[in-house]
Amino acid sequence: MIETTAIVGAGYMGGGIAQVLALAGRRVVLADANAELAAAGRDRIVREAEGHARRRIVPADAPGVIAERVTAAPSIEEAVADVDFIEEAVPEVPEIKRETLARIGASARADALIGTNTSTISIGSLAGAVDRPERFLGVHFSNPAPFVPGVEVIPHQRTDASAVDRVVEMLAECGKVGVPIADVTGFVLNRLQYALFGEAARLVEEGVASPEAIDLIARTTFGFRLPFFGPFAIADIAGLDVYDFCYRSLGAAYPDRFSAPDVLREKVESGELGMKSGRGFLATAPESAPELAAYRDQAYAALSALLHRLGDPPVTY
Numbered sequence: 001m002i003e004t005t006a007i008v009g010a011g012y013m014g015g016g017i018a019q020v021l022a023l024a025g026r027r028v029v030l031a032d033a034n035a036e037l038a039a040a041g042r043d044r045i046v047r048e049a050e051g052h053a054r055r056r057i058v059p060a061d062a063p064g065v066i067a068e069r070v071t072a073a074p075s076i077e078e079a080v081a082d083v084d085f086i087e088e089a090v091p092e093v094p095e096i097k098r099e100t101l102a103r104i105g106a107s108a109r110a111d112a113l114i115g116t117n118t119s120t121i122s123i124g125s126l127a128g129a130v131d132r133p134e135r136f137l138g139v140h141f142s143n144p145a146p147f148v149p150g151v152e153v154i155p156h157q158r159t160d161a162s163a164v165d166r167v168v169e170m171l172a173e174c175g176k177v178g179v180p181i182a183d184v185t186g187f188v189l190n191r192l193q194y195a196l197f198g199e200a201a202r203l204v205e206e207g208v209a210s211p212e213a214i215d216l217i218a219r220t221t222f223g224f225r226l227p228f229f230g231p232f233a234i235a236d237i238a239g240l241d242v243y244d245f246c247y248r249s250l251g252a253a254y255p256d257r258f259s260a261p262d263v264l265r266e267k268v269e270s271g272e273l274g275m276k277s278g279r280g281f282l283a284t285a286p287e288s289a290p291e292l293a294a295y296r297d298q299a300y301a302a303l304s305a306l307l308h309r310l311g312d313p314p315v316t317y
């Protein structure tokens with residue numbers, strides 16, 4: 001079991017990850033470019049937790065727990081020397097990452113696991129910097145780490161399978177959902193997020209809608225479903241033949257940007273049309289339709305009530 005941890009890079013993400021680990025009972029040693037920055041990072045996250053506790057979004061004892069379990073180390077070497085798991089969260093600059101990972105790898109115990117919080121850099125391209133790279137993998141928390149549940153877990157070609165299992169288990173114990181995926185630039189989250197942003201920006205450039213209108217549509221229509229159903233569940237429920245048809249009209253209008261993906265066409269050609277045929281990307285049986293509809297309606301009603309209670313986000317266009 002992973003009990004002792006170190007975070008290298010006590011900035012925004014490193015501080016958030018430290019809070020997650022500490023509140024899940026781990027000891028956390030923070031390191032930064034120097035001892036003063038590490039100590040300042042530690043004090044900042046205790047203050048942040050006090051703010052969260054005042055707003056009652058973490059338990060009242062969270063600041064005390066974090067203050068007790070998180071310490072600042074004078075150097076990277078001292079922080080990582082005797083812990084089970086190390087997370088690197090230094091700036092997204094390949095040279096800084098490689099240099100830091102080399103220092104971590106040289107000082108960590110041979111059996112320690114080493115994660116990187118990189119958002120987009122392929123893990124394989126960083127692995128060469130780490131001594132014993134079979135213990136190295138991507139562990140990509142989302143912002144804000146204390147509150148966003150999902151974490152991409154990204155082994156490179158030589159990562160031990162047991163390292164993935166141990167990290168996913170640790171994340172589950174921290175209340176997070178670790179999702180193993182393959183190692184490509186941008187991983188899954190950022191490829192999806194940037195694809196959506198790219199189309200949104202084109203709609204603005206073409207004068208179709210303002211940023212405000214697009215955000216409103218995204219939040220109140222398809223985005224409203226996303227906390228409950230991902231793109232494949234949504235497609236299966238809608239019907240893959242319907243998706244194929246929609247791709248034809250989109251492809252006719254925007255041939256450089258839209259065409260039905262091969263995997264969708266193949267499913268439609270083989271009669272796998274989604275939930276109505278009992279098989280699509282998922283295997284939800286048609287008989288589950290009433291149960292699914294009941295869940296969906298309850299989920300959407302609860303989300304509507306939550307959004308009503310919270311009010312609109314304080315953003316200005």
Ligand SMILES: NC(=O)c1ccc[n+]([C@@H]2O[C@H](COP(=O)([O-])OP(=O)(O)OC[C@H]3O[C@@H](n4cnc5c(N)ncnc54)[C@H](O)[C@@H]3O)[C@@H](O)[C@H]2O)c1
Nearest residue numbers: 009010011012013014032033089090091092117118119143
């Ligand atoms: N901010 C986000 O929304 C977000 C989300 C997901 C992933 N990430 C990733 O997390 C990582 C950290 O991002 P951040 O937003 O926390 O950055 P940040 O600038 O807030 O923190 C980086 C920290 O690293 C320290 N640092 C710089 N050079 C160092 C060195 N040589 N040795 C030790 N520490 C050093 C800095 O002093 C700083 O405290 C990046 O890889 C980023 O892509 C960021």
